Amino acid sequence: xxxxxxxxxxxxxxxxxxxxxxxxxxxxxxxxxxxxxxxxxxxxxxxxxxxxxxxxxxxxxxxxxxxxxxxxxxxxxxxxxxxxxxxxxxxxxxxxxxxxxxxxxxxxxxxxxxxxxxxxxxxxxxx
Amino acid sequence: xxxxxxxxxxxxxxxxxxxxxxxxxxxxxxxxxxxxxxxxxxxxxxxxxxxxxxxxxxxxxxxxxxxxxxxxxxxxxxxxxxxxxxxxxxxxxxxxxxxxxxxxxxxxxxxxxxxxxxxxxxxxxxxxxxxxxxxxxxxxxxxxxxxxxxxxxxxxxxxxxxxxxxxxxxxxxxxxxxxxxxxxxxxxxxxxxxxxxxxxxxxxxxxxxxxxxxxxxxxxxxxxxxxxxxxxxxxxxxxxxxxxxxxxxxxxxxxxxxxxxxxxxxxxxxxxxxxxxxxxxxxxxxxxxxxxxxxxxxxxxxxxxxxxxxxxxxxxxxxxxxxxxxxxxxxxxxxxxxxxxxxxxxxxxxxxxxxxxxxxxxxxxxxxxxxxxxxxxxxxxxxxxxxxxxxxxxxxxxxxxxxxxxxxxxxxxxxxxxxxxxxxxxxxxxxxxxxxxxxxxxxxxxxxxxxxxxxxxxxxxxxxxxxxxxxxxxxxxxxxxxxxxxxxxxxxxxxxxxxxxxxxxxxxxxxxxxxxx
Numbered sequence: 001x002x003x004x005x006x007x008x009x010x011x012x013x014x015x016x017x018x019x020x021x022x023x024x025x026x027x028x029x030x031x032x033x034x035x036x037x038x039x040x041x042x043x044x045x046x047x048x049x050x051x052x053x054x055x056x057x058x059x060x061x062x063x064x065x066x067x068x069x070x071x072x073x074x075x076x077x078x079x080x081x082x083x084x085x086x087x088x089x090x091x092x093x094x095x096x097x098x099x100x101x102x103x104x105x106x107x108x109x110x111x112x113x114x115x116x117x118x119x120x121x122x123x124x125x126x127x
Numbered sequence: 128x129x130x131x132x133x134x135x136x137x138x139x140x141x142x143x144x145x146x147x148x149x150x151x152x153x154x155x156x157x158x159x160x161x162x163x164x165x166x167x168x169x170x171x172x173x174x175x176x177x178x179x180x181x182x183x184x185x186x187x188x189x190x191x192x193x194x195x196x197x198x199x200x201x202x203x204x205x206x207x208x209x210x211x212x213x214x215x216x217x218x219x220x221x222x223x224x225x226x227x228x229x230x231x232x233x234x235x236x237x238x239x240x241x242x243x244x245x246x247x248x249x250x251x252x253x254x255x256x257x258x259x260x261x262x263x264x265x266x267x268x269x270x271x272x273x274x275x276x277x278x279x280x281x282x283x284x285x286x287x288x289x290x291x292x293x294x295x296x297x298x299x300x301x302x303x304x305x306x307x308x309x310x311x312x313x314x315x316x317x318x319x320x321x322x323x324x325x326x327x328x329x330x331x332x333x334x335x336x337x338x339x340x341x342x343x344x345x346x347x348x349x350x351x352x353x354x355x356x357x358x359x360x361x362x363x364x365x366x367x368x369x370x371x372x373x374x375x376x377x378x379x380x381x382x383x384x385x386x387x388x389x390x391x392x393x394x395x396x397x398x399x400x401x402x403x404x405x406x407x408x409x410x411x412x413x414x415x416x417x418x419x420x421x422x423x424x425x426x427x428x429x430x431x432x433x434x435x436x437x438x439x440x441x442x443x444x445x446x447x448x449x450x451x452x453x454x455x456x457x458x459x460x461x462x463x464x465x466x467x468x469x470x471x472x473x474x475x476x477x478x479x480x481x482x483x484x485x486x487x488x489x490x491x492x493x494x495x496x497x498x499x500x501x502x503x504x505x506x507x508x509x510x511x512x513x514x515x516x517x518x519x520x521x522x523x524x525x526x527x528x529x530x531x532x533x534x535x536x537x538x539x540x541x542x543x544x545x546x547x548x549x550x551x552x553x554x555x556x557x558x559x560x561x562x563x564x565x566x567x568x569x570x571x572x573x574x575x576x577x578x579x580x581x582x583x584x585x586x587x588x589x590x591x592x593x594x595x596x597x598x599x600x601x602x603x604x605x606x607x608x609x610x611x612x613x614x615x616x617x618x619x620x621x622x623x624x625x626x627x628x629x630x631x632x633x634x635x636x637x638x639x640x641x642x643x644x
Contacts, residue, residue: 028163062161063173066180087165092174100181 011039013046020053020120021046021078027060033067040076047077053120054078055113059086064093073101081107082116139168146175155183214288216266217273222295222349225287229297229345241300242339246310247352250317250330251365253292254442255481259521260326267323268330275316280309295349303338303369310334310367327520333359337370354378361436385441387423388434392446396422399454400623403632404475404594404616407608412636414473414507416616417455418623419447431477444479452476452495458626460501466633470640473507473535480510484521489528496534503533507558511539526555537594542582559586563597563617570602576610583610 012024021043025031043054058064072081081103083094094109110116142159149157158176161169212224220228232243250272257265269292276286276294285297296313298306314332321328335356337348351370358374359366361381368374391397401415421429438444459474482488496503508529526536537558542565561582568575579595586593595607598617607615624632 060163060165063176066177066184088167088170089161089165089173092170093177096174096177 010035011042013039013042015046015052016055018117018121020055020117022055022057024057025059025061028062030062031058031064031068033065033071036064036068036071040071040074044077049077051077051079054081055084055116055120056081057084057113058090058094059084061090061093064097069097069101072097072107073103075104078105080120081105082120083107083109084111084113084116085109086111136168139172143168143171143175146172150175150179155179155186214273217270217288219273219277219294220285220287222287222289225285225289225295225297226345226349228285229339229348232297232299233339233341233343233345233348236300236339236341239300241302242341244298244301244306244336244338245345245348245352246296246298246306246313246334246336247289247349247356248294248296248313248332248334249356249360250292250332251360252328252330252481252484255484256323256326256328256330258445259485259487260323260328264323264326264328268321268328271321271323272317272330276313279312279316284309289349293353295352306336306338307367310336314365314367331365333365334367335359335370336367357381357440360440381437381440384434385437385443388421388438388443388447389441391421391423392443392450396424397447397450397454398422398428399451399458399626401458401626401629402616402623403620403629404473404614405620407604407612407615411470411640412633413471413614414475415629416475416509416623417451417458417477419451420623435479439479439481444481448479448482449491452478452492456495456499456501456506459505460499462630462633463501463505466630466637468637470637472505474505475507475509475537477539478508478510480522483510483525486521486525489525489532492529492534493532496532503529504535507535507537509537509539509560523555530555530557540596542578556591558592558594560594560596560616561612566595566597566603566607566617567599569606570600576606579607579612580610583607583612587611 010026010029014022016022023039023043029035083097085091085094091109091111097103098107098109108116108119110119139159139162146157146159157179159172161173212221213219214221229243229245232239236242250268253265253268256268269288272294273286273288276296280286280296280298283299287295287297289295296309298309301309313334317330317332321330333356335352335354335358337352337355339348351374354374354377355368355370357378359368361377362368398420400418400420402418403412404414404416405411406413419431421434423429435444438447455474455476459472462472492506492508493503495501496506530536535558536556537560538556539560540562541559542562559582561579565575565579565582569579583593592614593612594614594616595603595612596616598604598607598615598619600619603617604615604619621632
């Protein structure tokens with residue numbers, strides 16, 4: 001279906017070997033409330049009642065709307081969330097999200113994937 | 128991914144400046160799309176966009192809250208206005224709103240075709256309803272009165288409750304005839320009985336009217352109408368009076384009199400006089416009428432006609448009647464044990480009809496009789512014919528209870544006012560006291576004689592006893608006796624006298640009777 005194909009291109013979700021879920025946002029995406037809710041729904045389906053660590057690769061996303069931020073602030077099937085970015089834009093978006101809205105799931109921003117994964121796996125020494 | 132060159136960087140900084148200017152001017156929708164580079168300029172642009180969005184939401188939220196608060200304040204204001212300007216019980220205007228409208232009507236009088244008039248009225252008998260049946264019944268009565276008042280005036284007129292049982296009506300630009308018409312319709316509307324909950328109540332009203340004049344304040348007009356109302360009350364219940372400037376002095380006198388009477392009742396300024404009631408056939412003293420006098424410290428001895436209406440208007444009639452009943456019952460008990468022996472005797476006591484409508488009244492009388500060990504048959508309560516209002520169930524109950532206990536009931540001043548034949552027919556009374564106006568000229572005027580004969584025939588037909596009041600000559604007494612009247616009262620046998628004088632008189636009569644045996 002065309003809609004699914006578009007969504008596939010915007011965000012992808014995979015259960016990784018390490019027991020965490022990887023969520024990749026397509027570069028240049030403007031994450032709206034609808035896109036955010038769609039991603040969360042798919043995450044919940046994937047986790048099927050289990051809470052798993054979540055790595056969000058938000059590198060190169062164009063922006064995140066207020067509605068989108070609010071969707072991520074709700075409770076969903078993630079035990080903790082690592083936001084992975086690289087550019088000043090990623091940093092602004094991530095920090096805006098973390099500071100303006102109280103997240104119900106522990107969430108942190110990383111520029112290093114290995115540090116993010118270490119934090120997700122419970123090793124905080126590398127953050 | 129292309130990285131912007133130096134020229135591009137300048138152009139993007141210009142865009143940023145433009146963005147800040149637009150945001151600052153209030154255009155919170157202004158945005159710059161981030162370039163694929165995601166560099167610091169993009170970060171600032173994205174950050175500004177997110178801040179603007181946040182601000183936009185906060186602004187909208189605040190606007191909603193402000194609108195909500197504004198609505199709440201407006202509601203509160205309306206509610207306050209209702210509290211401040213309307214009577215909570217009846218929904219009528221209150222004194223403040225009435226005064227404002229009255230002032231406005233006076234100011235507009237020139238343009239609107241004549242000055243307004245203000246009517247002030249209060250309810251005769253409201254206090255008794257409230258005291259007897261409680262405030263909830265009193266409140267229902269006030270609500271119904273308010274509804275009736277509204278129904279008789281035009282939409283442009285204002286009906287207000289000034290407080291308690293006092294109401295006012297402002298009639299905009301009306302002629303004297305129209306004002307009288309409204310006042311009359313108000314009285315007619317209030318004459319009908321009011322069903323207040325389970326109770327049926329009767330109230331009447333006296334109305335004072337003040338026609339407005341230029342430059343007179345609402346306060347003055349209301350005060351004058353109030354004064355006129357008291358004059359109307361003083362001239363008999365159910366009156367209508369227009370204010371005249373001489374009324375002020377009268378009103379002041381009444382206020383002072385009420386204050387003084389209140390003190391007089393407790394300070395022992397009241398005294399009792401007794402006037403004989405004589406059996407026409409034998410000349411025997413068959414009873415006395417107890418008549419209250421007020422020994423006023425300045426004005427001397429006052430008779431009831433000088434203070435009863437003030438007492439009734441102010442509720443002082445209750446303690447006043449209480450004093451009279453207590454004194455008379457104590458006295459008849461004393462006479463019974465000292466001078467009366469076993470002879471028939473009736474202590475006649477005048478009772479306000481307002482009292483008769485109080486449910487506690489009958490019990491109160493019986494309690495006093497019991498406390499003084501007085502026989503109920505020695506007491507006769509007199510109620511003025513003109514004041515027996517309507518077919519009042521409470522009055523009928525009280526009369527029935529008292530008569531069942533042996534207390535006598537007399538209609539006073541019979542023939543001077545409305546017919547009380549209903550009461551005679553239902554045998555709610557024992558005695559009819561024929562008004563003095565029907566006795567005067569009895570011995571010289573054949574017409575008067577025929578009227579007296581007719582009344583005595585009626586009294587006999589109902590199996591009642593008659594007492595003729597105001598008998599002054601032996602010829603009158605003889606005529607009355609010949610017509611079948613059993614008892615008489617009047618100057619022929621003596622004026623009202625002090626207790627000691629009456630005691631001596633009764634003792635002398637008792638001696639004479641024993642000597643004559």
